[in-house]
Amino acid sequence: MNVQLWRSKYCNNDWTKSESGGPIIRSGVVRSCREQVISSIPGTCNTLPRYSIDVGQSKMPSKGINVYSYTSLEDIAIEFTVPKVSVVNTSADNFTRKDLEVESKNIPGETNFTGQFKWSVLQNGVELASAYNNINSLSGRLEGGTMTKTEACLSIVKDDLIITYGFYDAGVGLAGLPSKDQCWVSSLHQSPTQQLSS
Numbered sequence: 001m002n003v004q005l006w007r008s009k010y011c012n013n014d015w016t017k018s019e020s021g022g023p024i025i026r027s028g029v030v031r032s033c034r035e036q037v038i039s040s041i042p043g044t045c046n047t048l049p050r051y052s053i054d055v056g057q058s059k060m061p062s063k064g065i066n067v068y069s070y071t072s073l074e075d076i077a078i079e080f081t082v083p084k085v086s087v088v089n090t091s092a093d094n095f096t097r098k099d100l101e102v103e104s105k106n107i108p109g110e111t112n113f114t115g116q117f118k119w120s121v122l123q124n125g126v127e128l129a130s131a132y133n134n135i136n137s138l139s140g141r142l143e144g145g146t147m148t149k150t151e152a153c154l155s156i157v158k159d160d161l162i163i164t165y166g167f168y169d170a171g172v173g174l175a176g177l178p179s180k181d182q183c184w185v186s187s188l189h190q191s192p193t194q195q196l197s198s
Contacts, residue, residue, distance in 0.1 A: 060104035063140040064180035065117055070094045071187045076161075077122045078185050083107050083115040088122075099180070104137045113138040116145075119185050121163050129156045129163050135181070142169055147183075163187045 069078040069089040078089045080098070083106040087098050102115040118132035131153070133145030142148050147167035156163040165185040173179030 061113070061138045062101040062103040063135050063137050065100045065102070065135075066178070066180050066182050067098050067100060067119070068095060068182075068184040069186065070184075073161075073187065073189065075124050076187050077125075078187065079120045079122060080183070081116075081118050081120075102135045102137045107137060114143050117181075117183070119165065119183060121161075121185065121187050123161075128158045128161065131165060131167075133167060133169075140170070140172075140181075157190070160190050161187055162190050 065080075065082070067080040067087065067089075069080075071078065071089075071091050071094070074091065076090075080087050080089070080100060082100045082102045084103075085100060085106070087100065089096070089098070100117070102117060104113055107113060107115045114134050114136050116132050116134050118130055120130040121128045131146045133147050134143045135141075136143050147153055147165070148169070150166065153166050156165075163185065166183070168178075168182040170178045170181045
């Protein structure tokens with residue numbers, strides 16, 4: 001069922017979520033999806049006379065993230081997590097893309113749309129290093145974290161390991177650019193030459 005939600009008069013309402021994470025519907029009207037959602041995106045409150053939400057699947061907003069990793073070490077795993085979902089990569093998953101979603105339905109709080117994306121490098125199950133970003137599942141924007149700027153993604157040296165990583169904050173996918181955020185992490189042994197020079 002496709003429900004048309006007309007622009008409200010004052011643009012001052014909030015989104016809410018049901019306990020299951022889906023929209024709350026009463027008498028055929030979407031009560032959970034209000035104008036504040038659209039007005040929180042600059043320039044849209046006055047330019048969108050109406051918008052529609054497909055409630056047939058109770059699909060709430062989400063922001064996708066493609067994750068990649070590389071390690072040549074058998075005792076190293078790289079874990080990527082978003083609210084209520086995680087994937088663990090080993091050397092068997094090198095250069096394999098995996099998809100995660102920061103989904104509104106998995107974020108606690110009726111009006112909270114910010115979920116944490118995090119990666120962790122694990123050695124025999126013990127965390128050696130990690131980084132995170134808080135991502136708004138509604139707007140897709142970053143709302144803080146340790147990877148919000150490229151220059152903040154510095155290599156991490158732990159004993160004889162060097163960990164490199166990066167994060168691309170994707171927009172809506174214009175001009176052939178991806179619409180999903182991109183994150184990559186690699187963990188390698190330093191060579192003896194690198195160890196002497198560091």
